[in-house]
Amino acid sequence: MDKIFQAAVIGAGPAGASATLYLARQGVRVALIDQAIFPRDKACGDGIPFKTVRLLEELGISRDALFANGKQISRMQLFGPRGTLLEFTDQTGAGGKNGCIPRKHFDNLLFEKAAQSCTGLFQGHRLIDLQKRSDHYDLIVKDKNSGRKVTVQARLIIGADGGNSRVARLTNLLPRDAAHHFDGLRGYYLGENFGDAIRIFYDPRVLPGYVWIFPVADNMANVGIMTRRKKEKQPGWLQDLFYEVLNTNSLLRPFLQSAQPVGPLRGAPMPLGTLKGSRTGDGVMLIGDAAGFIHPVTGGGIYWAILSAKKAAQVAAQALSRNDVSQASLREYERWWRRTIQPGFKYSARLLGLLSDQKNAGRIFPLAAKYQPVANLFGALYGKQLPRLVWLNPFFWKAVLLSRQ
Incomplete structure (x- = not known):
């Protein structure tokens, strides 16, 4: 098998499989690497919001196929x-x-499509180390069955390897913080x-x-x-x-x-979207849970995983076509998540602060039962990204203040 690629995606869950599919569609020679053999189980709540279903249709997964096991x-x-x-x-x-939908079935649907589209597949291989060269990375991966080590070369790495991202640790991106x-x-x-x-x-x-x-x-x-x-x-x-x-x-x-x-x-582990730090480096991008794209209140992450994979693949393909994968060349991805994902997470974190106090949490739910704007707050959280205007609505804060009297 060829071991020289333009891009290597570490992690074949929803984020990594989606990134692989989007990259392959743009003609990028991409390796997909995961320590597991699919299908495999995964800890998750298994909730799939309807807006995720729409993204999956872009990737060729129909509703019928999706809900056959859900x-x-x-x-x-x-x-x-x-x-x-x-x-x-x-x-x-x-x-x-x-x-x-149980993640064992959901992830396997995406994985099978990605496996057919990628240039090189390394399942059952764990990332041990990576070394930066002048114009590429050497990724040292180990076959979990044979113990044999293989070196995979790639110009660009996309870390999609979950909340304990080894890519993030090896590249010193996005330090983990227990408070988040x-x-x-x-x-x-x-x-x-x-x-x-x-x-x-x-x-x-x-x-x-x-x-x-x-x-x-x-x-x-x-x-x-x-x-x-x-x-x-x-x-x-x-x-x-x-x-x-x-x-x-x-x-x-x-x-x-x-x-x-x-x-x-x-x-x-669930690194929340309130984590501070860059999601890009020279020749490196983080997506999905590895990037901390988990909603601070709902804990949902699959939608953000696929959405960030789509944007990262677009920016990566453009950078590779320019023969420049420096952090500056990947800046558009950084701007995108700060503009698209971060605002909703920031405002949701305010509600997280209210829910952290037992007295406040006890007041919010009766308020929501009485005041429709407050009820809409919860509906928005679990249905779509929390809009900024919720926090600017004086009726919401009036209701909160009245509850404290």
Whole structure:
């Protein structure tokens, strides 16, 4: 196999597979590298918003293929810390529903397309090291089965290798900060009909995060927890908290009364979109979770993963055509995410601050039940990027101030 490429994508999840497809469409010779053998499981809530479905159609994945192993969703229920219920029905029409699809199936759909499009495929190969040369990078990857090391050469690297990105560490990009991290954990449960609603529980012990029940089939649900990373906690603290909430939250328990766990729990780090730092370097770009493109309130990241892959591939292809992959040549990607992604994350972080305080969190949900502008805030968060105007709406802040009296 040829080991000299124009670009190398590290990580074959949604971000990496999408970047590979977009690069290949622009005629770039691209290597796709991942330490796993696909199909593989992945810790996630499995939620797929309708705007992601539209992006996937650009990549040749139809709704029918997408939901063959998943569940279309028509309702969302949010349970506040004091038990207040907010319910939202799907407003996107029958052709644009949100959905829940196990990542093992979802990721494999994208991976199979990317594997057919890339110039070189290295699955089951782990990135060990990378060395910068005058006009390219040498990537040292190790076959996990044979232990054999292979050197892959590429002019440009796209890091799509998740929240613990090795590319970010080896290139000293985007240092991780516990203050801007959540930790997530999920398992699958078999039970009676879980319906077509996703359910989110803002338990006081988990704030500013939440516990979720997302149906992936009529009789199976993804059940998980995400919350702020806590340095002082002992190993296993998140699993202990997860089971504690499942066993004692009176709002949640009825939905899992006859359910039984299937398979192991899986966890993952969640670097939030509030992380400060550059997502580009000389010949290097970060996308998806590796770039910290995870929503500070919802924990969602798949839409941003594919969207950032699309833009990164466009900028990378242009830079390669100019024979200049310096950080300055990749500046358009940096400008794009700061203009397109960062504003919504910044304003969402303000709500995260409110949810971090148990008293404030307890007030917000009754307000949302009473004032439609506040309810729309949650609807916007879970349906699309939070618009700046929400925070400029005087009725929202009037409602917040009234709640504090």
